[in-house]
Amino acid sequence: MTKSTFHAAPLLTLCLVLWALPLGAQKKKDNLQKPMAGPRATALRVSWLYVSADLGAQKVGRVQIGREIVVAEKSSDWLRVFANTDIEEEHTSDAPIFDTNDTPPPISGWIQAKGIVIDNTPNGDQILMGAAADQEALASDPRGPVNAARTAHLLYRRLVEMFPNSPLAAEAAWRAADILWQLQKADSSSRPSAKEQAPYLRDQMDEDGLKKVIKFYPNTRQADFAAYELLDNKLCGDWQGQEKCPEKESEIYEKYAAEHPESPRTPQALYLAVYRQAVLTDMYTADNNDKKSDAAHNHARELAAKLRDKFPQSDYTARATMLVFKLDQRIPVYGIEKE
Template sequence: MRNSRFRAVGALALSLILGTLPLAAQKKKDNLQKPLAGPRATALRVSWLYVTAATQAQKVGRVQIGRELVVAEKSGDWLRVFANTDIEEEHSSDAPIYDTTEVPPPISGWMQAKGVVIENTPNGDQILMGAGADQESLASDPRGPVNAARTAHLIYRRLVEMFPNSPLDAEAAWRAADILWQIQKTDSASRPSAKEKEPYMREQMDEDGLKKVIKYYPNTRSADFAAYELIDNKLCGDWQGQEKCPEKESELYEKYASEHPEGPRTPQALYQAVYRQAVLTNMYADDNNDKKSDAAHNHARELAARLKDKFPQSDYTARAAMLVFKLDQGIPVYGAEKE
């Protein structure tokens, strides 16, 4: 499901303002400095800020969905807020590549309380999770707003910051980090360097957000997801017909499967290893290295059997069985003669 959530995200890459993921898990909760002015909040609709608590008053500016707010005062159905910039959480090293828009300046004023979630709002964490998921859905819709992915990222960040003890924190932290990863990955793939064989020769995705998910939410599905995505930075851009790449990548995926035996991405990791062993079977055969070709063929069978034993209902198990069948039938899965 995660793979399908960002099919339309490539068009958003140049409009996204990147930010690191501030994780407010229990381990770093004591490091969070609560604003002196009041509780944190965020708006779920675009709202106007006014000089005074009246719609007839002079407008100060607009608050976008997901922007960090601090509530300084409440008067009836109105809130006096400070709207922060989030600039302190940006990666300046990423700015020349991804930040093509101006960061909104900090502003303050009065806004209607309608649609504002405050850190003491009942079920506020669930509301923000729903809002973030809704924006993600819009991001994958070609007819959705162009800033939906960025908005989803901000909403998930707000959930982690405002509700540090929520059972939804790990999932929200992972989703926020994943959105940035997918957008950077799309941008990296569009560059000429994406075809370079060595990983270090192409644009690398920023690992900070994913590593924080692993650090602050260990032994969770979210950490398993994050660890799998980090493999992307270690993959070859183009194998260029050399055995070194699939050999190394197979090791990476097998290592992941060993370290995350019950993870949600483990079937996929094992399948990726099977595929690379199938490729190596063909590569070694083309080099007339029958001994290594037979060894890769047998290793592909072993990995496919492991998949069948542990994940019998997974599509990746069936796909691995198909690859082994082709190898057994002498049908190439890689190379110039691929059928």
């Protein structure tokens, strides 16, 4: 399977069906004629669809930034298209290909070519990357558009779909998946279930996008990022003072560091493992389990030493060193210090 299959193409598929199946068409596959597929495109601005190539014509819909478009024909400065207007695109991984119950068909009409990026547009991948990155920056600005993050997500997706062989495709795929993950994570953390100890009792983020990054771009920095982000679904919500949570989470972070030794996230993973060993040192001490406390203390030292050896310039190394210093000084890392 090639990288071009990173995302399903529901609009393209549906357009092909619409073109291929006129009213009264027979159901037998042998009787279907293979249609000509048009170029894929997307809009960089909110654009109106008209019944004809005329600004005075009746409007039939509005295409938002980053939505899917398939170009049927071109006439001067106008394009006749099938356009995806306001269809939900965030959770389509498990949807049937021919789902006509909940998903409205794309709208056909004429659209001005101004601001439309087509899959044969020169430097089209860079244009989409720039537009997506711009929207992502606006999303972090309190004065930015409300839907800037989701618009950035859509534009990154379009880059991957329209320019699968671009050197920017892996980064765009990762950013698209990351934005959706962060939006879901924020929503999940706002729910009462976020305080549940066991991960399975919380609303889980959809892993499909991140797993596709790992599948289609293996052994890349972006795959390392995706694998690290997936750890969120395995962590406890609230430790509730239970030792099993930091024990399990330390194992999770150490396993990641072992499997992704060159990942930019490995210093952070090792530091978080050090922190959990420091916490366990205090928890075991509070339970008068000196043997386990000493073992956790020593393990924290070992992990901090590994950080100093492999990532001497990282802030996470300095933070881990500080934690070990506190443990050596009998200064609690978790809980309240008692003199």
